[in-house]
Amino acid sequence: xxxxxxxxxxxxxxxxxxxxxxxxxxxxxxxxxxxxxxxxxxxxxxxxxxxxxxxxxxxxxxxxxxxxxxxxxxxxxxxxxxxxxxxxxxxxxxxxxxxxxxxxxxxxxxxxxxxxxxxxxxxxxxxxxxxxxxxxxxxxxxxxxxxxxxxxxxxxxxxxxxxxxxxxxxxxxxxxxxxxxxxxxxxxxxxxxxxxxxxxx
Numbered sequence: 417x418x419x420x421x422x423x424x425x426x427x428x429x430x431x432x433x434x435x436x437x438x439x440x441x442x443x444x445x446x447x448x449x450x451x452x453x454x455x456x457x458x459x460x461x462x463x464x465x466x467x468x469x470x471x472x473x474x475x476x477x478x479x480x481x482x483x484x485x486x487x488x489x490x491x492x493x494x495x496x497x498x499x500x501x502x503x504x505x506x507x508x509x510x511x512x513x514x515x516x517x518x519x520x521x522x523x524x525x526x527x528x529x530x531x532x533x534x535x536x537x538x539x540x541x542x543x544x545x546x547x548x549x550x551x552x553x554x555x556x557x558x559x560x561x562x563x564x565x566x567x568x569x570x571x572x573x574x575x576x577x578x579x580x581x582x583x584x585x586x587x588x589x590x591x592x593x594x595x596x597x598x599x600x601x602x603x604x605x606x607x608x609x610x611x612x613x614x615x616x617x
Contacts, residue, residue, distance in 0.1 A: 446527025451510055451593050451614040452477065455488040460523060461593035463490075465509025465552070472498035473506050484534040484575045484612035492596070494607040500600045505545075507597035509552060510614070512590070518553020522560055522591035528616040531580040531594065537571030537609045543602035544569045544609070549580060552592035561586040565595075568602065571609055582616075 451461045455478040463475050474493040483489035492508070499506050512523050531549050548565025562585045566578065594614050598607055 446525075446617075449523075449525065449528065449616040451533075451616070452490060452611070453613060453615070454486040460512045461510035462512075462514035463508050463510050464514040465511045465517065465592065465595070467507040467509070467597070468503050468505070470506075470508075472496075472502060473508060475508060479610065483610075484536075486612070489610055489612035492609050492611065494598050494603065494609075496600045496603050496605065496607055504601065505597065505599040507595055509592045509595040511552065512593055516552070516591045518556025518558050518560075518591060520591070521558045522552070522589040523593070525582075525587040525590050525593075525616055528587055529581075529583050531582060531614075531616050532577065533579075533594065533614040534575050534577050534612045535569070535571055535609060536575045537573060539606075539608075540571065540573040542571045542598075542607050542609050544571065544596050544598050545602065546595075546597045547578065547580065548592075548595050548597070549582075550585075550590055550592050551595075558589065558591070560591055561589045563592075567597075575610075575612070 450459050452459060466473055472495045476491040478488050479491035480488050494506055513520060544567060546565045546567035547569060548563060550560040551563030553559035564580055564585055566580055
């Protein structure tokens, strides 16, 4: 009777170990995946998902002044005066492929444990309601398999590294590789900020 009782426990332990090894192997096989490093470097994600209309946002991904590293970084100008006359908020998704709001399957990023990026404000005090990944394509043929974000984030004039924990998330299909969202209420005067070195690891 003792031997019979031990067998299910051993099988359960083997199953737990196998799952643990599988998760470890997936992360070990995952290579850091770049969303943005320098203008002109190859990447699958494009800043093409302007929200709600894109009329109050300008993205310059070839900015060359005071970048965190490399030759270029991203300057974002969120025109809050324009936005106040519209819907009071704005944002941009980096989408795969470009302009994909769920009509096509996203990238498989299984094995990634975090999304890392650097950010700073022009004046300091700029408030980003949320930095996130995933969440694209709800009620579309190919919705993102998961979504997670951080925020609100108040930026300073100094570059700071941020990360979003992806452990335990379903990353099998991600069209929205990176996004930011801001609103007029938190930025009544203006909102210009910079991004650099956006990548999954």
